[in-house]
Amino acid sequence: MRRLFQVLVFTLLAVAATDATAQERNVRNIFFDTLRSGDIRSTPVGVEEMTYVGTDYISGYDSTLMRYITAVVQFDVDFYADFDLVLTDSFFLKLYEIDELDLLGWKRLGATYLVRLEAEFPGSMIRARWRLWDTSRKQQFAKGRIERPRDEWRDMGHEIADQIVHTLTGEPGIFRTRIVYAREVGQAKELFLADFDGANERQLTSNGSINLSPVMSPISNDVYFISYLDGDPHLYRVDINTLKVSKVAEYPGIIAAPAISPDGRKIACVLSRDGNSEIYVLDTDGNIIKRLTNHWAIDTSPTWSPDGSMLAFASDRSGAPQVYTMDSDGLGVRRLTYQSSYSDSPIWSARGGRITFVSRTPSRRFDLASIDTSGGDYRVLTEVGMNENPHFSPDGKHVIFSSTRLGSRSIFTMDLTGRNQRRLTREGVCSNPNWGPLP
Amino acid sequence: MKRLGLLVVIGLLTVSVIGMSCGGPKEVVEEVPVDTTPVVVEDTTPPPPPPPPPPKLKESQLQTVYFDFDKFNLRGDAKASLDENYGLLIEFENAIIKIEGHCDERGTVEYNMSLGERRARSSQDYLVNRGIAPERISIISYGKERPLEAGHNEAAWGKNRRCEFRIISQ
Structure with missing residues (x-):
């Protein structure tokens, strides 16, 4: 039964497969088929206000916590690429002549699914239950229970949303992932860590220097980054728990654009130790494993395919920067982009299939664009400001990037398809975002 | 200061002239102060003006x-x-x-x-x-x-x- 619902989430027209793995593959393909056709369908999901189901008197603080948890779940559902949060403004209620928000009311508002949240407060804990309802069949088809200390209410909301995503799509949610980015602090650029939604921001470096291009390791608590800490740019790492900074690699010339392999054991980056920017693969202690490119042109911005067998990179060997792909041994170089005069900063989707990159569009803006790894289906995803530094969420459905569209550069997120663009940082000049791994 | 130096030099010269014009072992005794005075003279001569610092690139x-x-x-x-x-x-x-x-x-x-x-x-x-x-x-x-x-x-x-x-x- 649950499988059937998963299929419905993506408005599958094809016959549902019975095999679970085939099922999940189908879900994935549907997502990309949707992208290709440009016919973006996401599933409307309603999230009802959390209700208290205990018998004892509860404090105002606890009822506030329930509103906060509801808001977190609503935000996450709204954020997620496959879902649309059903709005319950009085305007809509009036428009659809809904007096009471019961299952029928939610159905008339367009909700395919409804999330109902319940809370109890045993001792110092919050005990939350979530229930998923199908509004057409008027059936509850999934439920879950989480118990957490009161001060972990935010994380609890995210965990509920993760479980809902997993139930409806078969994939892990991304709501307990973290992001890292650079913010201007005086003359310096310091690195900051935050939840995927920008909450719980914490400063990682405080060295007064230029700190750039942070990337989070998928297997450790380290953030690798480039810093001018001792004058010239070198590769460093900082432990996000202890904030201990250590130098990883120092070579003559520049070192730039670190990209950690999907298994977390290798770092592709740019070194100019031979007099020109070339792409190298280092181990996580900074030792050179292999040089991948050998060309008089600038080769930069390496990014790994999800299985680590290939890399995409930018090179100006044709006269202007364009995106190329190659095997992970440096052979089989192939040009991927021909659509604009400047294509750079490629980032390979964690789902394979697509590469998102910076493209200088005919309007002379720097926009984010997306292309199939076969070189077809080029799409421009942004249309305001200068857009840069794209990186994928670990599920490959969302993109984090920086943009100047609202004045000073800030961090934004959007769906893989370019839909649902939203500003994440409210203060300061922020750039160089990177999305961390699943917890 | 310069004038004083000059006077000392003139004085020395006269002393040495007088010394030269005299003869006998007596003079050997007298030569001791004569020898020390020139040292003083060298000390008091004006030091050469410090060379201008070499111009620096800005x-x-x-x-x-x-x-x-x-x-x-x-x-x-x-x-x-x-x-x-x-x-x-x-x-x-x-x-x-x-x-x-x-x-x-x-x-x-x-x-x-x-x-x-x-x-x-x-x-x-x-x-x-x-x-x-x-x-x-x-x-x-x-x-x-x-x-x-x-x-x-x-x-x-x-x-x-x-x-x-x-x-x-x-």
Whole structure:
């Protein structure tokens, strides 16, 4: 039964497969088929206000916590690429002549699914239950229970949303992932860590220097980054728990654009130790494993395919920067982009299939664009400001990037398809975002 | 002071003349004070005026070199600026410099890091080819991280696509 619902989430027209793995593959393909056709369908999901189901008197603080948890779940559902949060403004209620928000009311508002949240407060804990309802069949088809200390209410909301995503799509949610980015602090650029939604921001470096291009390791608590800490740019790492900074690699010339392999054991980056920017693969202690490119042109911005067998990179060997792909041994170089005069900063989707990159569009803006790894289906995803530094969420459905569209550069997120663009940082000049791994 | 010195010199001369004109072992005894006085004389002679400090190269004398968008080749005006800097590096032969390559805000962090280095290297190569020892010139790229002008138009961008010259020592 649950499988059937998963299929419905993506408005599958094809016959549902019975095999679970085939099922999940189908879900994935549907997502990309949707992208290709440009016919973006996401599933409307309603999230009802959390209700208290205990018998004892509860404090105002606890009822506030329930509103906060509801808001977190609503935000996450709204954020997620496959879902649309059903709005319950009085305007809509009036428009659809809904007096009471019961299952029928939610159905008339367009909700395919409804999330109902319940809370109890045993001792110092919050005990939350979530229930998923199908509004057409008027059936509850999934439920879950989480118990957490009161001060972990935010994380609890995210965990509920993760479980809902997993139930409806078969994939892990991304709501307990973290992001890292650079913010201007005086003359310096310091690195900051935050939840995927920008909450719980914490400063990682405080060295007064230029700190750039942070990337989070998928297997450790380290953030690798480039810093001018001792004058010239070198590769460093900082432990996000202890904030201990250590130098990883120092070579003559520049070192730039670190990209950690999907298994977390290798770092592709740019070194100019031979007099020109070339792409190298280092181990996580900074030792050179292999040089991948050998060309008089600038080769930069390496990014790994999800299985680590290939890399995409930018090179100006044709006269202007364009995106190329190659095997992970440096052979089989192939040009991927021909659509604009400047294509750079490629980032390979964690789902394979697509590469998102910076493209200088005919309007002379720097926009984010997306292309199939076969070189077809080029799409421009942004249309305001200068857009840069794209990186994928670990599920490959969302993109984090920086943009100047609202004045000073800030961090934004959007769906893989370019839909649902939203500003994440409210203060300061922020750039160089990177999305961390699943917890 | 000068006059006093003169008087002492004259005095000494007269003493020595008198001494020379006299004879006998008596004079040997007298020679002791005579010998010490010239030492005093040398001490009191005016020290030579301190030599003027050798002129130092100032960073502001070194010309900034400008580039076109996404280019690192040297324009005519860039070569003229580098020729000026070449002359200064010949004149101030002890100056050790660092060339900083910079880019405008357009384009990406990573690409501009490489582009800035290429600009610095173009400038370095030009000076080395004209005969400046390569050990005297190091380079660094700041990509687009250190703009000079904050604006978002060609006027600002043109000023930000540059190589700046820093004096490390001299």
